[in-house]
Amino acid sequence: MIKEFELAARPYRLRNRVQHYAWGTRNEAAFIPRLLGEAVEPGRPYAELWIGAHPKAPSQVLSDADAVPLGALIAAEPEAWLGEAVAHQFGAELPFLLKVLSAAEALSIQAHPTQEQAARLHERDPEHYPDANHKPEVAVALDGLTALVGFKPWAELRAVVSAYPEIAEFGGAMELADETALHEFYARLLRRALAEPEALEAATARLAHRLTERQAPLSETERLFLQLRVKYGGADVGLCSLFLFNLLHLQPGAGVYTEAGVPHAYLRGNIIECMANSDNVVRAGLTPKFKDVETLVEILTPQMGPAPVSTGEREAGWIIYRTPAAEFELSRRELAVGERVEIATGGRIEIYLVTRGSVRLHWADETAAYGRGASFVVPALLERFGLAAEDAAEIFRVRVPGRRL
Numbered sequence: 312m313i314k315e316f317e318l319a320a321r322p323y324r325l326r327n328r329v330q331h332y333a334w335g336t337r338n339e340a341a342f343i344p345r346l347l348g349e350a351v352e353p354g355r356p357y358a359e360l361w362i363g364a365h366p367k368a369p370s371q372v373l374s375d376a377d378a379v380p381l382g383a384l385i386a387a388e389p390e391a392w393l394g395e396a397v398a399h400q401f402g403a404e405l406p407f408l409l410k411v412l413s414a415a416e417a418l419s420i421q422a423h424p425t426q427e428q429a430a431r432l433h434e435r436d437p438e439h440y441p442d443a444n445h446k447p448e449v450a451v452a453l454d455g456l457t458a459l460v461g462f463k464p465w466a467e468l469r470a471v472v473s474a475y476p477e478i479a480e481f482g483g484a485m486e487l488a489d490e491t492a493l494h495e496f497y498a499r500l501l502r503r504a505l506a507e508p509e510a511l512e513a514a515t516a517r518l519a520h521r522l523t524e525r526q527a528p529l530s531e532t533e534r535l536f537l538q539l540r541v542k543y544g545g546a547d548v549g550l551c552s553l554f555l556f557n558l559l560h561l562q563p564g565a566g567v568y569t570e571a572g573v574p575h576a577y578l579r580g581n582i583i584e585c586m587a588n589s590d591n592v593v594r595a596g597l598t599p600k601f602k603d604v605e606t607l608v609e610i611l612t613p614q615m616g617p618a619p620v621s622t623g624e625r626e627a628g629w630i631i632y633r634t635p636a637a638e639f640e641l642s643r644r645e646l647a648v649g650e651r652v653e654i655a656t657g658g659r660i661e662i663y664l665v666t667r668g669s670v671r672l673h674w675a676d677e678t679a680a681y682g683r684g685a686s687f688v689v690p691a692l693l694e695r696f697g698l699a700a701e702d703a704a705e706i707f708r709v710r711v712p713g714r715r716l
């Protein structure tokens with residue numbers, strides 16, 4: 312199959328896999344099939360669209376008659392696809408993964424390991440950690456994102472302790488002056504939740520009772536607490552975590568970067584997410600999936616303070632969401648009708664997704680149109696191409712950051 316594929320210096324359309332996780336949007340709210348222009352299966356959740364070469368859901372490269380997994384093509388001709396520099400740095404694998412995420416309800420509270428921790432976890436417990444890679448990630452809101460990211464600043468944590476004594480009583484004394492103390496407190500909370508679920512159940516029941524009896528209107532976090540308590544039961548430690556993490560409301564175009572060890576949970580919204588090519592997740596709450604409290608305690612970064620939200624940096628018409636990750640650089644561009652851009656790839660692979668409008672690509676003496684929801688990969692072989700908006704358009708691009716030529 313791969314033998315018949317003859318790589319040319321041209322862009323290739325991708326066909327991508329949808330993940331139907333239970334927290335995805337459904338029916339009229341289902342965003343991913345709407346983006347792709349596909350029919351919605353009634354009642355089925357549409358959670359994620361994976362664009363890349365992860366073995367769990369590799370994209371297919373479409374050529375005239377064939378559909379071939381992108382990862383297999385890259386493995387066969389790494390330098391032609393990735394470019395010399397990328398192949399040298401990351402081996403014969405695509406280093407990043409692009410996703411469209413569509414959350415109707417909270418995803419689990421999670422953190423991702425560093426590269427070193429990931430390798431260790433994979434060795435120790437390959438069943439739960441099939442992936443030996445780290446997973447730094449950046450999320451950009453398409454139509455808004457509500458998320459919990461990282462621990463609140465110290466002053467706010469102190470306010471939480473006094474406003475919700477039920478949590479403080481359950482977690483034990485809270486001398487939260489520094490990050491070591493916060494780590495100890497949170498570790499104690501997680502471990503006690505595991506060892507004494509009835510005590511946590513009783514604590515969240517007391518808090519729920521107090522909130523429902525109270526005359527004053529509930530805050531967003533308090534409403535969330537009551538909803539999630541019904542959904543996951545009162546013995547889920549995520550219910551306490553809700554109060555300890557930064558609650559973010561990202562406007563369209565705003566992004567948040569989550570590095571290794573930072574606890575987070577997306578609550579609602581349609582987003583573009585870009586990460587290192589990995590599915591390495593350590594979960595600790597708000598999930599029926601495997602929870603690994605000791606590992607979370609081990610990898611947790613107890614950093615206090617506001618979450619790193621950014622609207623991106625403008626550069627030559629692009630909005631770039633810069634992160635410290637070496638594997639990816641996500642950018643976004645809005646194009647007016649008829650606007651044309653010349654793109655030099657610098658001999659590095661790029662992947663694009665059209666999120667609004669449509670664009671036409673020009674290379675050599677060929678051309679192809681890509682409508683809303685379409686995605687394409689530009690192999691390193693194609694060093695230059697033109698892109699013109701057929702109507703007002705928005706596109707996302709991922710590439711490996713590096714010296715631009």
Ligand SMILES: [Zn+2]
Binds near residue numbers: 421423569575
């Ligand atoms: Zn994550």
